[in-house]
Amino acid sequence: LESNRVIAIDAMGGDHAPDAVLRGANLARKRYPNTHFLLFGDEGTIEKGLSRIGMRGLRQVSTVRHAPEVVANEDPPVVALRQRRNSSMRLAINAVAEGEAECVVSAGNTGALMAMAKFVLHTLPLIDRPAIASFMPTARGESVMLDLGANIECDSDNLVQFAVLGEVFAATLLGIETPSVGLLNVGAEDLKGNTTLKDAAARLRDTELPIVFHGFVEGDDITAGTVDVIVTDGFTGNVALKTAEGTAKLLRSFFRDAFMSSFLARIGYLFAAGSFRKLSQRMDPRRYNGGVFLGLNGICVKSHGGTDAIGFANAVGLAIDMLKQDFNSKVSDHLTRLSSAGPRSGHEAAAG
Amino acid sequence: LESNRVIAIDAMGGDHAPDAVLRGANLARKRYPNTHFLLFGDEGTIEKGLSRIGMRGLRQVSTVRHAPEVVANEDPPVVALRQRRNSSMRLAINAVAEGEAECVVSAGNTGALMAMAKFVLHTLPLIDRPAIASFMPTARGESVMLDLGANIECDSDNLVQFAVLGEVFAATLLGIETPSVGLLNVGAEDLKGNTTLKDAAARLRDTELPIVFHGFVEGDDITAGTVDVIVTDGFTGNVALKTAEGTAKLLRSFFRDAFMSSFLARIGYLFAAGSFRKLSQRMDPRRYNGGVFLGLNGICVKSHGGTDAIGFANAVGLAIDMLKQDFNSKVSDHLTRLSSAGPRSGHEAAAG
Numbered sequence: 001l002e003s004n005r006v007i008a009i010d011a012m013g014g015d016h017a018p019d020a021v022l023r024g025a026n027l028a029r030k031r032y033p034n035t036h037f038l039l040f041g042d043e044g045t046i047e048k049g050l051s052r053i054g055m056r057g058l059r060q061v062s063t064v065r066h067a068p069e070v071v072a073n074e075d076p077p078v079v080a081l082r083q084r085r086n087s088s089m090r091l092a093i094n095a096v097a098e099g100e101a102e103c104v105v106s107a108g109n110t111g112a113l114m115a116m117a118k119f120v121l122h123t124l125p126l127i128d129r130p131a132i133a134s135f136m137p138t139a140r141g142e143s144v145m146l147d148l149g150a151n152i153e154c155d156s157d158n159l160v161q162f163a164v165l166g167e168v169f170a171a172t173l174l175g176i177e178t179p180s181v182g183l184l185n186v187g188a189e190d191l192k193g194n195t196t197l198k199d200a201a202a203r204l205r206d207t208e209l210p211i212v213f214h215g216f217v218e219g220d221d222i223t224a225g226t227v228d229v230i231v232t233d234g235f236t237g238n239v240a241l242k243t244a245e246g247t248a249k250l251l252r253s254f255f256r257d258a259f260m261s262s263f264l265a266r267i268g269y270l271f272a273a274g275s276f277r278k279l280s281q282r283m284d285p286r287r288y289n290g291g292v293f294l295g296l297n298g299i300c301v302k303s304h305g306g307t308d309a310i311g312f313a314n315a316v317g318l319a320i321d322m323l324k325q326d327f328n329s330k331v332s333d334h335l336t337r338l339s340s341a342g343p344r345s346g347h348e349a350a351a352g
Numbered sequence: 353l354e355s356n357r358v359i360a361i362d363a364m365g366g367d368h369a370p371d372a373v374l375r376g377a378n379l380a381r382k383r384y385p386n387t388h389f390l391l392f393g394d395e396g397t398i399e400k401g402l403s404r405i406g407m408r409g410l411r412q413v414s415t416v417r418h419a420p421e422v423v424a425n426e427d428p429p430v431v432a433l434r435q436r437r438n439s440s441m442r443l444a445i446n447a448v449a450e451g452e453a454e455c456v457v458s459a460g461n462t463g464a465l466m467a468m469a470k471f472v473l474h475t476l477p478l479i480d481r482p483a484i485a486s487f488m489p490t491a492r493g494e495s496v497m498l499d500l501g502a503n504i505e506c507d508s509d510n511l512v513q514f515a516v517l518g519e520v521f522a523a524t525l526l527g528i529e530t531p532s533v534g535l536l537n538v539g540a541e542d543l544k545g546n547t548t549l550k551d552a553a554a555r556l557r558d559t560e561l562p563i564v565f566h567g568f569v570e571g572d573d574i575t576a577g578t579v580d581v582i583v584t585d586g587f588t589g590n591v592a593l594k595t596a597e598g599t600a601k602l603l604r605s606f607f608r609d610a611f612m613s614s615f616l617a618r619i620g621y622l623f624a625a626g627s628f629r630k631l632s633q634r635m636d637p638r639r640y641n642g643g644v645f646l647g648l649n650g651i652c653v654k655s656h657g658g659t660d661a662i663g664f665a666n667a668v669g670l671a672i673d674m675l676k677q678d679f680n681s682k683v684s685d686h687l688t689r690l691s692s693a694g695p696r697s698g699h700e701a702a703a704g
Contacts, residue, residue, distance in 0.1 A: 139602055149538050152546050186501050186590040194504050194587070219594025223602040235546070236591050238538040239584075242571025243592045247599040250491055250575040251635075255607060258631040259624060268624030272610065275617035279610040283603075 004034035007319060008092040008101035011041035011049075012070045013108025015306045018042075021107060022049045024303075024312025026058040031313070032320050037062040038101050040088040041070075067091045071112045073305065080112030081119055089113060093120045096298040103299035103319040107312060113302055114150050114293060121298040124328060126335040129154075130295035131162045132234070132302070133169055136244070137283065138225030144170045144179075145222065145230040148291055149238035156199035159183065159231055163204055164334050165294040166229035167211045172325040173318070174228065178210045182217030182227035184236060200231075209334055248283070292318060295331070299323055356386035359671060360444040360453035363393035364422045365460025367658045370394075373459060374401045376655075376664025378410040383665070384672050389414040390453050392440040393422075419443045423464045425657065432464030433471055441465060445472045448650040455651035455671040459664060462654055466502050466645060473650040476680060478687040481506075482647035483514045483586070484654070485521055486593070489635065490577030496522045496531075497574065497582040500643055501590035508551035511535065511583055515556055516686050517646040518581035519563045524677040525670070526580065530562045534569035534579035536588060552583075561686055600635070644670060647683070651675060 009025055011018040018041055025037050037058065039046050043066040050059045067088035071080045084090055089108050095101040097120045106113050114130070123130055133146035144166050151158060163181050170179035181204065185197055197216070204213040214227045219240060222230055232240070259269040269276075293300040299322050303315035322328075361377055363370040370393055377389050389410065391398050395418040402411045419440035423432045436442055441460050447453040449472045458465050466482070475482055485498035496518050503510060515533050522531035533556065537549055549568070556565040566579045571592060574582055584592070611621040621628075645652040651674050655667035674680075 137602070139605060152538065184591060186504065186587055219591040219596075220598030220601070222595055223598040232591075235538055236588055239536060239571040239588050239592050240595045243574055243595045244571075244599045246572030246575040247596045248603055249572070250489070251600055251603040253491060254631055254635065258627040261627045261630070265624040265627035268620040268622070268627075270620065271623065272617040272620030275610040275613045275620075278613070279606055283606065 005032070005320065005323065006036045006038060006101045007316065008038045008040065008095040008104040009316075010089045010092045010104065010106035010108055011039045011046050012067070012088040013106040013113075013305075014303065014312070015107075016308065017107065018046055018049050020308050021312055022046070022055065022058065023309035024307075025062070025316060026055055027309055027313035028316035028320070029058050029061055031317060035061065035320065038065055038092070038095055039063070040065045040067045040092040040095070042067070042088075065091060065095075071109050073109050075109055075112055077111040077115035080109065081115045084112070090116050090120070093117055093298075093300070096300070097121055102323050103301070105301045105303060105312075105316050105319050107303035107305050107307060107315070109305075110149070110291065110302055113300070117293055117296055117298070117300045121296045121300065123295050124297050124332060124335070126332070126339055127161050127165070127295040129158055129161075130293050131158075131165055132237075132291045133166060133294050134241070134291050135174075136222055136230070136241075138223050140225030142174060143222065143225055143228055143230060144174070145232070145237060145241065146294065147232065147234040147237050148241050149234045150293070151234040153235070154196065154233035156196050156203065159196065159200035159233070160203050160338070161295065161335070163200075163211070163213075163229065163231045164209065164338060165331060166231055167209065168327065168331045168334055169292070169294060170228045171210075172327055172330060173321060176228050178212055179228035180212040180214045180226075181229040181231060182214040182221060184219070184222075184230055184232035184240070185216035186218065208337060252283075292322070297328070299327065357384070357672065357675065358388045358390060358453045359668065360390045360392065360447040360456040361668075362441045362444045362456070362458035362460055362465075363391045363398050364419070364440040365458040365465075365657075366655065366664070367459075368660065369459065370398055370401050372660050372664055374398070374407065374410065375661035376659075377414070377668060378407055379661055379665035380668035380672070381410050381413055383669060387413065387672065390417055390444070390447055391415070392417045392419045392444040392447070394418070394420075394440075417443060417447075423461050425461050427461055427464055429461075429463040429467035432461065433467045436464070442468050442472070445469055445650075445652070448652070449473055454675050455653070457653045457655060457664075457668050457671050459655035459657050459659060459667070461657075462501070462643065465652070465654055469645055469648055469650070469652045473648045473652065475647050476649050476684055476687070478684070478691055479513050479517075479647040481510055481513075482645050483510075483517055484589075484643045485518060485646050486643050487526075488574055488582070488593075488596070490575050492577030494526060495574065495577055495580055495582060496526070497584070497589060497593065498646065499584065499586040499589050500593050501586045502645070503586040505587070506548065506585035508548050508555065511548065511552035511585070512555050512690070513647065513687070515552075515563070515565075515581065515583045516561065516690060517683060518583055519561065520679065520683045520686055521644070521646060522580045523562075524679055524682060525673060528580050530564055531580035532564040532566045532578075533581040533583060534566040534573060536571070536574075536582055536584035536592070537568035538570065560689060604635075644674070649680070651679065 069087040131147035291302040301319040421439040483499035643654040653671040
């Protein structure tokens with residue numbers, strides 16, 4: 001059972017579990033040879049899945065851990081936290097807390113996963129709340145956006161901490177030396193009253209972190225790639241992410257309609273099909289799979305619930321890359337620099 | 353000078369003023385024959401514009417009103433309000449307040465226009481704050497979204513009032529008998545703490561308005577067309593609108609790249625070009641031009657600053673349609689129904 005890296009997998013999480021999860025782990029196993037998989041879930045079901053053709057390789061580098069319960073998609077976080085203590089999700093997270101595994105990947109219920117991960121793993125020192133981050137495709141390549149829904153309301157300390165999490169993520173995962181960071185806002189002329197954003201901006205402007213603080217950005221700056229890291233509260237980030245996904249879906253359907261709308265256009269499609277297949281790959285949502293939970297005392301990656309084996313393998317890959325790059329110690333290092341540079345906001349210092 | 357309808361135009365507002373404005377008014381004049389235009393701005397410049405070939409028709413149904421000042425795009429709302437009292441924008445709004453004109457259209461600075469319109473026209477009875485609304489293209493046709501940026505922070509009374517403004521707008525402008533209304537939110541599982549949205553939802557659920565209250569919707573429901581009216585605060589609405597615009601722009605550039613990426617794809621484009629021209633028309637931002645200021649004691653339409661004559665003419669058309677349909681009295685009627693159905697939220701009743 002000895003190997004370089006141990007990863008805990010919630011084998012029962014997601015719409016196509018355990019099939020997509022196991023096939024995804026099997027793909028990841030080929031890409032990352034020195035990895036051992038702890039597979040949490042119903043033992044019989046997982047063993048059956050592993051006994052299929054092509055799964056022998058995964059079987060050899062895996063340990064199956066029986067979990068009698070499953071977190072349902074409908075379970076509210078509080079219910080999952082209190083009543084699903086023997087679920088595949090919870091036991092997989094426990095494995096990280098107990099030092100058995102170095103990271104956990106699940107395609108299950110996001111709210112439950114966040115609640116459990118927060119409760120079991122706790123946040124890193126100097127981080128008040130974890131955030132959900134993801135890559136966004138842009139005109140210039142890829143950016144990082146956070147928070148995508150973990151925290152509905154945020155104060156300026158949260159936003160500053162998210163900025164640190166985001167810049168370290170962009171630096172380590174996208175290889176950008178001094179990432180540019182922007183705070184998501186509306187047109188500057190309407191800024192009255194939003195002191196949270198102004199406070200956060202003032203503190204990021206003065207920071208000694210290795211970042212370029214760009215200031216405020218607007219919704220259209222996300223896909224323009226104006227900055228490498230977009231920082232926002234979880235309400236706005238979640239709406240922006242889903243609005244972008246919905247708009248992309250609408251435009252793809254408009255384009256499909258245009259190609260199907262006439263005989264000539266269909267012929268045109270035959271000629272252009274190769275180029276559009278490449279475009280599909282470029283926009284493949286599986287490339288952007290995985291909402292990473294940043295700020296926890298342990299690596300936790302959430303795969304899209306509806307993803308297939310390729311998407312799940314990408315989520316596993318992301319977790320392993322974060323381990324390799326020693327993500328959390330870099331975050332702690334930057335947080336220390338931030339706190340030594342000056343006190344936190346007066347409001348928070350008094351409150352907390 | 354007698355005609356059925358008098359419309360005040362800020363001839364100096366927008367990136368291509370007064371040229372695009374005058375040409376737009378001229379187009380609108382042809383579509384709406386019984387309209388008289390009050391053109392506010394520098395008299396010499398406007399007269400020069402009107403003296404050109406093809407403008408004689410507009411000249412005959414217009415009165416030029418000299419305004420010595422112009423609101424700049426960079427003017428903060430407070431500055432515009434206090435120091436631009438003789439601007440084309442302000443004098444055009446004044447004309448509505450003084451009963452000289454029935455509506456005002458401007459392509460100028462949005463924040464300044466809103467501040468001035470609120471100050472000069474006041475809100476309708478039972479409306480605490482006006483909102484900016486616009487049409488959004490969806491998979492099912494068009495929806496209405498508001499607020500798009502007038503109010504960065506909103507309480508539940510504001511949201512309920514926006515719902516009324518939005519449903520009357522959808523009913524009168526899109527011809528939907530009982531519009532469906534949704535409140536923009538994140539996944540229900542993370543709702544903790546956001547009492548504003550819960551309060552507004554509870555009140556809309558009980559309402560006797562002629563609407564179908566759908567409950568909460570998410571970012572991807574905007575373009576899916578899940579509801580006819582999407583209600584949200586001005587911060588979230590502004591970010592969502594600009595994120596959608598940015599995503600659409602990114603995808604159009606991806607598609608353009610795909611068509612240009614190979615010789616075969618270019619040939620394909622030749623065949624498909626006709627269909628894609630139709631698609632371009634369908635997605636033409638000029639069709640969705642005009643952020644309408646709803647809830648004011650007067651009709652005020654904001655055209656995009658960068659729009660051309662066609663876009664400006666559409667904004668004028670929208671204002672005239674609202675007049676024809678007697679938009680504001682329908683709003684007042686629905687607001688009365690709402691207030692007679694029950695008290696406002698305790699919080700607000702105490703505060704206001």
